[in-house]
Amino acid sequence: MFKYTFYIIFFLIKIVSTSDLNNNKFYSYENITNYEKKENYIYIYDNSKVHSKDDVLTFHDEFYISYYCKNDICVEIDNEYFNPFIEIPDKSGNVSLYIMKTFINHNSEIDSIPCNEVCVSYKCTNDSQCLYDKCVNNLCVFNENASVIHCDDIYTKPGIFKKRSSYMYCGKAYNDKCTNDNECSSKVCNKDGFCLKQTKGPSDSEGTANIVIIYYDTLIFLFFLFLLLFICCLCFCCNDNNDKKDTL
Secondary structure (H helix, E strand, C coil): CHHHHHHHHHHHHHHHHCECCCCCEEECCCCHHHCCCHHHCEECCCHHHEEEHHHHCCCECCCCEEEEEECCEEEEEECCCCCCEEEEECCCCCEEEEECCCECCCCCCCCEEEEECEEEECCCCCHHHECCCCEECCEEECCCCCCEEEEEEEEECCECCECCEEEEEEEECCCCECCCHHHECCCCECCCCEECCCCCCCCCCHHHHHHHHHHHHHHHHHHHHHHHHHHHHHHHHHHHHHHHHHHC
């Protein structure tokens, strides 16, 4: 009898832990991996998207991507910081879940994603749950002593004789404090002293723009080619006339 009572209590606790008063499912660090659509909230570990920081810095012409690196092990994410959780392996290959949603201080009143059938909280209870290894008043906050860095693709628009391109740059993540652009992975520090997101990249109209640029580049190239040929012909004619005068 006691055995069945234990199972009933366990089942009731499980229901309570995944539901709120409005019958919405409630998830947090402790049980987010149980959610059937967890990929909507977690950057799931994918070995093909894990690189060292040195490797990440060699990447070029990649757009709208970024990496979070912990202890020089980098995991690819999008450049919008959509998901509040992230899985990162350690040097031994053991994968850990971290709360990626990080605040500049612990006074924020936002500690969860607004409920829409599913409620997701990114409250922490200890430092080890936080990507930056610091939990203050149940919120993960930035920690300068953490071995964490963020890397963005820095986009360069196409121009005359220059195609579009990008290179990776590592620094502080979005919303972290900064004093200049070079401190931020996005290379953009706003006037209030916070790093902004890196949102620049190829646009839908850029394909047409590239065609126009190539067209004008070709015209300029042909113009200088004909100019060079004209000068060569002119020089040849002048030399030929001088030779004829000398023979006379």
